[in-house]
Amino acid sequence: MARATIEDVADAAGVSVATVDRVLNGRAAVRPKTVERVEKAIRLLNYQSDRLAARLARAKEYRFCFILPEGSNAYMTLLADAVREEALRMAQEKVVIDLRHTDVFSAEVLGQTLDQISGLYDGVAAVALDHPRVRESINALCERGVAVVTLVSDVPGSRRTHYVGIDNAAAGRTAATLMGRYLTGRRGKVGLIAGSLSLRDHVERQFGFEQVMLHEYSGLTLLPVREGRDDWQIVQGVAAQLLHDHPDLIGLYNVGAGTRGIVAALEAAGRQRKVVYIAHELTDESRRALIDGTIDIVINQDAGHEVRSAIRVLMSRADRSPIVEAMERIRIDIYVRDNIP
Amino acid sequence: MARATIEDVADAAGVSVATVDRVLNGRAAVRPKTVERVEKAIRLLNYQSDRLAARLARAKEYRFCFILPEGSNAYMTLLADAVREEALRMAQEKVVIDLRHTDVFSAEVLGQTLDQISGLYDGVAAVALDHPRVRESINALCERGVAVVTLVSDVPGSRRTHYVGIDNAAAGRTAATLMGRYLTGRRGKVGLIAGSLSLRDHVERQFGFEQVMLHEYSGLTLLPVREGRDDWQIVQGVAAQLLHDHPDLIGLYNVGAGTRGIVAALEAAGRQRKVVYIAHELTDESRRALIDGTIDIVINQDAGHEVRSAIRVLMSRADRSPIVEAMERIRIDIYVRDNIP
DNA sequence: AAGCTTCTGATAGACGCCTATCAGGAATTG
């Protein structure tokens, strides 16, 4: 009752291994009647090709490329680290992974980068801007048979194979629910800071947050969003202003990066622990602030998981095997002080 | 600059491939001086043996066994499903996975089961009771070279290779922090229900919960634990009693299974949504209750992840490759209504 | 029925490593 091999299938179907192989890999024309016989034998023996042997035989290096925004955004640094780590591990399995950085805020630059790498890789994973220029480049890549995966922020409407990241509207709603519950029975204002309203993930989070806040926690006054460009110094200024303008600010949700700036602003105003502060992404900075109580909750998407998921998706596209949806769903992690990993 | 092979190493070291193989797999005695030469060549070429080729060549089926408690505990059902699913997937890679059920509350029965399977498997993953009888059987298995992994609940002091599960004390603390914050500014009683105080994970959760509640939320009165045997009907009785005895009960933490019983009791008393209720494990039942607001928070450990992690650990033990700690850390998932997967 | 096209079979040689065997060289012992 050992596993069936191609040879077993060939015997059962009364054909040669060559023909079975032709059917399996669409190598040449095979008469429909023969195809059917082979397929019947496959079903009968419950044959599954041995992935290990197959990849060994193909002896092919898979080449993938990750494109991340340049700059010192803490979460992107985590992502980059994860990519490098996985690159090492995957080297053992004949997978080469390159990492490139590009200006995330410029659709033109990102588009050019995508255009250039065509032909060099079997697959690309990119943190992409949702912009027609980018969409066009993504589609061009797909056209040429390169698998494209969007990371963290999606580009809907493009022909990308897959989106690896969380449901950002749901993340926003999650933040709102926790904010509302943490502030049960209190009245006051809640501030909202985003990196840029041209980043799809930020907008979606904001949308989800407002949706739940307005409908379910109408006792709280939601202030209009302010943009911080994901730069902690700018964010610090924005937060400081917010705190100054609203002495009755009791909640703060930062949809983007720049945690460092907010922590600084809260401390400068002496209002840490007095404002319920919900941030995104678990970094060294936010971890620290979570432990000392300045941040109450961090909503996270696991960088390691995202990178591994992206690689798995690219791999299965490369050897035409199906992906396991359940395994590739990126979760919205909630961290409080006590469950930090 | 392709990957180095054993042959390259042999050439570089000026020895034969046979000798390299002997060094790599400790197949026979090799003179220290030669060993060193080979190892130097390996470092020099940054040689890493090709896992795929190695496993193909060994041509060995790995045989693993999962031992789960019998009965209809919802979470255990999820675990069992995950095991079956992975068993299918792993079949593609020459890994056979069996699933056995046993009485989780009896150390003797579990011990016997463990004793019996010795010799049949390369590795075992078990949801085990922390009991000397069980510990002894686990150690006996390890003695005979069978890799043993504890699942969900650990057996410290045994020679098990690894524990796959969450830090339960931290989970308890997490529950307490959320309970405390959700109940900010309110006074009243908080109830605590466990399955059995002989289950290590339950005791640890209780410990963590009490620790944080007592120190940080002293405005809330923590009631003594009650046991529900993880049976929803018993749990329902316990919960009903609790609600009856304490009209000022405003929080409830159920450390074990039996969510269904608590939901029923809350509904019967008409106090759903009036009591902040925190449960463990995301099942169909708790998911429903979370959505309709009866449950406020679910703390979860992902069944699929645990099973996959256990398999990975058993596999690396079997082919003596190291595990990636970071990848095998099981997270304490927090779910509210809005981030349910 | 000859000539052509389309399918199929047989087989060899990778892929990178494991396992096993045997002979001969090196080091050790008495």
Next chain:
DNA sequence: CAATTCCTGATAGGCGTCTATCAGAAGCTT
């Protein structure tokens, strides 16, 4: 120095699949 014992080299065969080639069979056309 001979007799052991210990190390090492060379090599064959296998793991299950892919790729490629070539000859021959089957099917179709006219």
